[in-house]
């Protein structure tokens with residue numbers, strides 16, 4: 526029998542969030558607790574308790590999907606690159622299965638974001654969806670017909686550590702990236718990347734939030750920073766469009782809140798897309814900050 530509800534868990538470094546959805550996507554329960562500090566066993570126990578409490582209060586059982594930063598090996602369920610370092614190298618998937626006495630699905634938070642927006646969000650009804658998170662870092666996930674494309678190495682869509690394509694002379698070699706290379710897309714398109722570019726060009730240290738506000742108020746230097754950012758984002762996305770040709774690209778993360786990107790970037794990216802027309806649409810997320818936890822719930826489909 527098909528379980529009555531879909532439970533999603535967003536496992537972050539500071540908070541664990543749970544959501545229970547019905548098959549239409551209505552929220553039945555939503556709650557957050559602090560993530561136990563540096564304690565793997567306590568984290569597993571906290572997730573178990575959240576799931577059991579939700580099921581008890583709804584008087585039913587559900588499927589469980591987990592979204593978390595980092596990459597999860599499809600073969601082993603071992604987590605790597607998580608910012609919750611106590612989870613790295615742990616058999617998170619197996620331990621959750623044992624603890625919850627059922628199958629559990631797990632995915633990277635960018636994949637969950639893409640799945641949420643593809644299932645019942647901004648890209649609902651689209652066949653191929655690229656979900657891009659641009660915030661403190663850059664990540665992305667690909668969803669095809671409401672299924673996350675994982676890949677044998679669980680890196681499908683991860684373009685943040687490719688080099689910025691079609692670089693201009695003053696963009697070379699680019700800043701050092703924590704991954705060991707220089708000029709990665711992440712070093713340009715993350716929030717810190719925009720702030721660093723603004724500092725480098727103008728000598729003024731400002732937050733991205735202030736740069737955007739000042740640009741809106743007509744400050745020419747801040748507007749120019751946003752224009753450079755838009756050209757870089759257009760090139761970064763054109764590169765992906767040439768490979769994937771998605772129906773929709775949805776931008777999440779803090780930088781996805783910059784409204785002008787949705788009008789400006791599609792006017793630019795045609796210069797680099799190998800096509801006489803670009804029908805790919807660039808859209809803001811419908812579920813905003815809820816997309817991670819909703820996508821985790823949709824790992825079991827609608």
Ligand SMILES: [Zn+2]
Pocket residue numbers: 685686702703704705706709711
């Ligand atoms: Zn890198």
